[in-house]
Structure formats: C-alpha cells, structure tokens
Amino acid sequence: MAKEKKTFDLKEYPFPTEEIPRLNIDNPETEKRIAAGLPVVITDSGLVRSALHWDLDYLQGNIGDGKFTVYKSKNKKFQYFDDKKVDTFKDFEKPMEHLDLTFPEFVKKLKTAKPGKDKVYLQQALNEGVGKRIVADFLGFNWSWVTEQQKKNKFGALTSNLLLIGMEGNVTPAHYDEQENFFAQIRGYKRFILFHPDQFKCMYPYPTYHPCDRQSQVDFDNPDYKRFPKFKDVKGYETVVGPGDVLFLPMYWWHQVESLPDHGHTISVTFWYKAGPIGNVVYPLSPQQKVSMMRNLEKMIHQALNNTDEIPEFMQNMVLGRYT
Numbered sequence: 309m310a311k312e313k314k315t316f317d318l319k320e321y322p323f324p325t326e327e328i329p330r331l332n333i334d335n336p337e338t339e340k341r342i343a344a345g346l347p348v349v350i351t352d353s354g355l356v357r358s359a360l361h362w363d364l365d366y367l368q369g370n371i372g373d374g375k376f377t378v379y380k381s382k383n384k385k386f387q388y389f390d391d392k393k394v395d396t397f398k399d400f401e402k403p404m405e406h407l408d409l410t411f412p413e414f415v416k417k418l419k420t421a422k423p424g425k426d427k428v429y430l431q432q433a434l435n436e437g438v439g440k441r442i443v444a445d446f447l448g449f450n451w452s453w454v455t456e457q458q459k460k461n462k463f464g465a466l467t468s469n470l471l472l473i474g475m476e477g478n479v480t481p482a483h484y485d486e487q488e489n490f491f492a493q494i495r496g497y498k499r500f501i502l503f504h505p506d507q508f509k510c511m512y513p514y515p516t517y518h519p520c521d522r523q524s525q526v527d528f529d530n531p532d533y534k535r536f537p538k539f540k541d542v543k544g545y546e547t548v549v550g551p552g553d554v555l556f557l558p559m560y561w562w563h564q565v566e567s568l569p570d571h572g573h574t575i576s577v578t579f580w581y582k583a584g585p586i587g588n589v590v591y592p593l594s595p596q597q598k599v600s601m602m603r604n605l606e607k608m609i610h611q612a613l614n615n616t617d618e619i620p621e622f623m624q625n626m627v628l629g630r631y632t
C-alpha cells in the first residue's frame with residue numbers, strides 16, 4: 309500500500325510552483341532525471357540510513373567536544389555571506405552572526421531561544437574531528453549508491469558533507485550553488501522551493517564581488533517589484549523532504565530552504581560534488597553555461613576596472629540604448 313501523501317500547511321508565495329517528483333530509488337525515471345540535471349526527491353535510498361537515529365542527545369553524546377560553526381540571526385533568515393568579500397563592501401551589514409560553539413552550547417541556545425528572539429543554525433562540515441560512533445554512522449551511509457551516481461553522471465570530487473541543524477522556521481533565502489548536491493534529510497521537515505537556472509532574469513542575484521554573491525536580492529516575504537519587476541513572472545518547483553528523503557539538487561538551480569514551522573528542529577546532511585569536466589560545447593549554450601559566462605565576464609570587468617564604483621556605469625554604458 310502506497311504511503312499516504314503527507315500534507316503540510318505551507319505559507320503561500322506570490323508565484324506558481326509545480327511539485328518536484330518523488331520517485332523510488334529503483335524507478336528508472338530517477339536516474340533519468342539525475343542524468344538530465346533535473347531535481348528529484350529519491351525515496352528509500354538508504355543514503356543516510358545509519359544516521360536516522362540521530363537526535364540532539366545522541367549527537368551531543370557522540371559528536372565530540374570541538375567547536376562548531378553556528379549562525380545566529382535576529383529574524384528567521386540565514387542569508388549566507390562570504391567573509392572574504394566583506395571588506396570590499398564598506399557599508400555591508402552582516403545578515404547573521406557567526407559563532408563558534410561547543411555542541412552543548414549550541415543545544416542550550418536552540419532549546420532556550422524564545423519565539424521571535426535570536427534563532428540559531430548549526431552548519432558544520434563533518435570531518436575527522438567527530439567521535440568514533442559518528443564516524444561509524446558516517447561510514448554506514450550508502451556510499452556505493454551515491455558514488456555510483458557520481459561516476460555515472462561524471463560529477464567531480466565530493467567536496468563536503470555539511471551537517472545542518474536548524475530551528476523550526478529557519479529560512480535559507482534563495483540562492484544557487486556551483487556544485488551538484490544530494491541533500492539528505494535525517495530529522496524534521498524542510499520545504500524546498502526551486503527555480504530553473506533560466507529564471508536568472510527574475511532572481512536578480514547580487515553582483516559577483518558582493519559578499520552575498522549567488523544569493524537573490526529579492527525578499528520573498530516582501531518583494532520590491534519596482535527594483536525587481538521580472539520577479540512577477542517567476543515560476544518554481546517545490547517539495548517537502550522528511551526523514552530518509554534525498555533531494556537531488558542540480559548545480560545552478562536556485563533554491564530557498566525552510567525548516568517547517570511547528571515541526572521541530574531539522575537535521576540534514578549535504579553531499580556536494582564539484583562539476584565534472586566540461587566536455588565538448590553544444591550550441592545553443594545552456595542556461596547554466598550562460599550563468600557561468602556572466603559570472604566570468606563580471607569578474608573580468610571588476611578586475612580590469614579595479615574599482616567597484618565604476619562597474620555599474622561601465623556596464624550600463626555598454627548596454628543601455630545599444631542592446632536595449
């Protein structure tokens with residue numbers, strides 16, 4: 309008997325979305341979608357079968373007594389920013405605070421946070437510093453399947469497994485990553501809203517030299533349609549992943565991630581892979597290739613002018629009235 313479809317009371321956004329297919333690992337369609345660079349929720353993969361018992365107590369007792377990267381935000385949004393680019397933007401206001409806490413310190417903050425007060429989000433790459441039972445759980449992941457997918461789809465090297473422990477209601481605002489990602493959900497429920505890379509014109513990312521490079525400037529909770537008029541035309545895909553689900557999140561696909569309110573804290577692990585070799589170029593270029601090209605051109609102009617203040621006028625002089 310098929311599992312009854314779980315339904316959730318989800319916040320409405322001002323754009324249409326379609327459901328991302330949920331397919332069993334043995335369904336031939338699943339590998340077809342991965343090969344086509346399309347998102348898919350893979351059920352029954354057992355990818356993180358050895359971690360499904362993880363909860364705060366178990367992790368606190370076994371993850372080790374090192375420090376963990378924890379972000380603190382005054383609101384529910386945890387917008388990533390690149391520390392290395394902060395000083396090129398004098399008036400940049402950090403959207404969240406970076407703390408280094410022991411696991412017990414993190415758990416205490418998570419458990420004593422008052423609603424609407426500071427929220428916290430642990431985001432730490434799993435490395436050899438963890439306790440031996442966590443190492444054993446990590447070795448118990450379904451590495452044969454995920455490594456087979458890496459090879460079949462000619463992904464590059466595995467770069468990191470990020471452990472994510474978020475409070476209910478935490479939001480990672482819309483952004484894209486330059487890596488392929490198998491996102492494994494261990495505990496709690498996360499809503500993913502995705503947009504195809506060809507929606508770049510509706511998402512208005514920050515400039516590449518900005519600390520929030522790769523992040524959309526549009527606030528989904530209060531879109532500024534004057535500055536970002538094409539956001540009105542955006543269309544997305546969405547799903548809610550629960551324990552044991554794995555979302556294949558293809559490189560350059562935009563995504564916003566929300567730990568469902570009122571469903572408790574969430575625990576997830578990412579499997580990020582570098583892009584594979586480019587191979588021969590086929591025309592017309594794909595949206596992903598065009599985004600990569602735009603990034604390279606922006607970086608070249610930034611380097612050549614060697615002055616961020618001159619970039620807007622330079623770019624506008626090149627395009628306005630000539631290509632518009």
Ligand SMILES: O=C(O)C(=O)C[C@H](CCCc1ccccc1)C(=O)O
Nearest residue numbers: 388431472480485489491565576578
């Ligand atoms: O797995 C993904 O790609 C996600 O976006 C998951 C997201 C947290 C990601 C944090 C982050 C964003 C950008 C750079 C480095 C780290 C969540 O689950 O809240």
Ligand SMILES: [Zn+2]
Nearest residue numbers: 483484485563
């Ligand atoms: Zn991401």
